[in-house]
Amino acid sequence: MKKILALVLAMMLALGCVAFAEGASPAGGKTFTAGATTGFFGAESLDVAAGWDGWIMSIYGISENLFRLDENYVPQPWIAESYENVDELTWKFTIREGVTFSNGNPVDAAAVKACFERTYQINDRAASTLDIASMEADGQVLTLVTATPNPTVINDLCDPLMGIYDASQEPDPELGVACTGPFIATAFTAMTEVSMVANENYWGGRPLVDNVELKIIDDNEALNMALQNGEIDLIAQLPAAGTAVFADAEGIVMDAKTSTRANFLCYDQNRPLVQDQALRDAIGMCIDREAFAEVVYNGYATASYGVYPASLPYGSTDGFELKVTGYDPEGAAALLAENGYEDTDGDGILEKDGQAVSLKLITYSYNNQCIQLADMLQAELAGIGVDVQIETMDVLDDTVAADDFDFAVMNYAMAPTGSAQYLISMLFESASSGNVAHYSNEKVDELSNQLKATFDEDERIAIAKSVCEQVVNDRVYDFVCHQQLICAYSDKVTGFVVNPTEYYLITNTIDIAE
């Protein structure tokens, strides 16, 4: 009997330890809880300047920028009240009066300048985001001079890497830098969870909820059940398989907006087999884009035959002469036969100039939709005699850098700042380090440079569309579908708006009925 008593005591002791660990829980008031996978919520620190963490902090509602993109990807004033484009290189921003950092320090032009200076020193992505030549601070007016004429300065300032924080203070090892957003972090565990309280002095009005808890849950079905169970109030960037669970669920609202995120194929031009345009076109014809969007994304995606989604002004394929317009495996087989592909040794795999057409396909191990596209491709291409070996990995960078793949299924946000230039500079310019396929088309390079110096909006759209037509028909990058950003939330949640940019989630207007 004594032993049982001891056991009970030991258990109570252990539970006591847990209760102690729980001490950090919110003090009271309304709490809003949201969950997402690592891809959407995973920050390594709360320092805007570190890696991609600024992006996540903007999602958290901690950091804010000078400008904010609205639902149509148009920048609107945020911490900056207004701006003036003095000449091609010079921009003047008036910082909103009365905005303070969460530590109480006021936000003025000098603070913004110091913040950008620190970010540029720490993060090498900053210079390629916006090439600043010099800055000058005078009261609330910040004068910014770019190194070259740049028509997209305002869009670039929407990139969360350009988030505003107090650079005069050393970042806290756990809670990072002080920002201006509606919520302030009180506890943070990297890649796991963050607890926040309302910023009482938020310039845009006190947030309607008192506490926000954000949790990373990587098992998709666990994430769904957490919402069904009422443990979380919202799932941000709901994985596509979950849409079926919530389609007719009572008390849960699903809201989706076409984002600029796309699944695309990318063919490494340093590898001989996929240098052949005919093979790339044939593969393009073997993708059942409509079925992929309809089934794998449960309709929360749109098949693509161009580059950008049609929701963007430069997104349509009207007037393009397209080589691939639908799913046509017979056509693909015929195209390959025409171009000298033949199965000479009878092993079911085609050969070209004596070499078997066996391709290595890589994709992300955590992206189920990309994996399913890879599976579809593998089976479809086996049907026309093209052998595909799939390898999945968490990070593609090393394999891509080593040219150890023929093609890849990738997933990017293509115009997060609303500007067409973002993707063109990153992916299509032959000299760009982000051009992982080593795609090179002189005309594209020329058009891209032209786009960089053009300020007229209509002209910019025309140039961007010309780039798209080149890219689509070269098919070194083949865009398969444009997906929607889906959020599922309890019907008790009010004041929540899905913003397709993926930059914003938590705002001061979110409220939850008791």
Next chain:
Amino acid sequence: MKRNKAGLVISLTLIALLALVAIIGPNYLPHQPFKPDMRTALQPPSHEHLLGTDNLGRCVACRIVAGASTSLFAALAVVAIVFAIGTVLGITAGYIGGVMDHVLMRVTLIFQAFPSFILAVAVAGILGNGMGNSILSLCAVYWTTYARLARSLTVSMRNAPYIKAAKVCGAGKLSILFKYVLPNVVAPVLVTAALDVGSVILSMAGLSFLGLGAVRPTAEWGAVMSEAKDYLQKAPWIIVFNGIALFLVVTVFNLLGDSLRDALDTKGEI
């Protein structure tokens, strides 16, 4: 005794049946197990698809049959390898004794010092995914049991009268080992092997869950279950039927192990 014989016959028949399905089944499938058919995605069990379809419209029943060979033979390969290596090392060390025995026992202790699944995960994780690496990683975990068991059995019979007799008659070391020691060691080790098949299959599924299993395209049950877990609510038939297949195989092998143990009457030694 009769009941045990019956168990043995039943389990062996079932295993033969399983092997038959795994080997020739894939040639007689009504649907292609790997080719997506998006029009039929996520359909519940029906006449056309007895066990329903998966997220890419593939027939679950066909995929279970197609995956049987991978799931079954990978586990059997692990057991066969550790059985062979463990037994040979164990009886050699046990019979020769001395330094070799000492070293072998130390090495097995070192391997056993790792929590078993963690060792498997580490080996597979470092070698990278692929069936070969999974098999290798599980061999690293399981071989020690066999080496230790074979060794202790050998030591216990080293001084048995019939061995002494063989020595006196001038039989060579090798011939004693293989003619007299091995046959007496094999039976109990075989029972362990049969009982281990189930646990190897489960460990394999665990590795698949961590993304360390078979290379695509695969219908290996653990890998399929790991992917189908995202459809637990909307299409439970995928994960449940694969789970049942896995459960049945584990059960059949456990039945074999139990009845083997009873039939060979090695209870005391294990």
Next chain:
Amino acid sequence: MRKFLRNLAQTLILIVGITFLSFTLSYLSPGDPAQQMLKRSGMMVTEETLQKARHELGLDQPMLVQYGLWLRNLVKGDMGTSVKSRKAVALELGKRLPNTALLAVVSMLLVIAISTPVGLLCAWWKDGPLDNAFRFVTYLFASLPSFFISLIMMYVLSLRLKWFPVIGSVSVKGIVMPALVLSLTLSAWYIRQVRAIVLREMEKGYIDGLMSRGLSTGSILFRHVLRNCMVPLVTLFGISIGNLMGGATIVESIFSWPGVGKLAVDSITARDYPMIQGYVVWMALIFLAINFLVDLSYRFLDPRIRKGA
């Protein structure tokens, strides 16, 4: 005392073996640490800088020398830097180890609380309805992958019955599901072992004697039989800690429990070799330490061993 020293010496040999095996594993891992280091620091990767970096990292030394260097750092607590988070491996592991320890302790207590009485009763009423029912249940749990059991239990206990939350935050509510899944899957194995141990004990004659003296079933089972089974039960405990640590990897990642198991799983998908290596070494050493303590405890549990020493 001499036995204790011999134990200690054997443990030391084991430690060397464990570290050597762990080192060999990552020595065999693909990828060049020198190249990774250069890339991380943003330097140009040329044959020349590579050679230099290899020399600095000691990678041009023979394997045994490299092992020595690595072991020296290990003793100093330096286990290298995580490729993914770029923080010290020891720091990352240390931060999450208390969570896993907490989960393990709670689960283990649950296992003991569930399995000991159930195992005893199953043995007492061998082949009775209770024994058969539990045989079926334990068999079911022991023959299905743990991630499947986790999800089914999550579905039934959390979603349908609404008893416990799905998310495993470090709190009283949050620990229930991961600890329950871990302990139930382990109990499936444990109950059978306890039952077997008790059955063996009951074959001994003294039970009949106790019964004839009119002692109650409960008193015989929990006072006499249980006490005499203590040594094999504690051995069982030592072995099962290893199962628990292995099982924690999968359970932690399903229930988002911020422990070392989840860290290890994340590191495997990220191919973060230094982290995997650090995790394996730590787990093996902890497992070893626990079993060392288990060995020591025999001396207190069984007077015969104490006298024999």
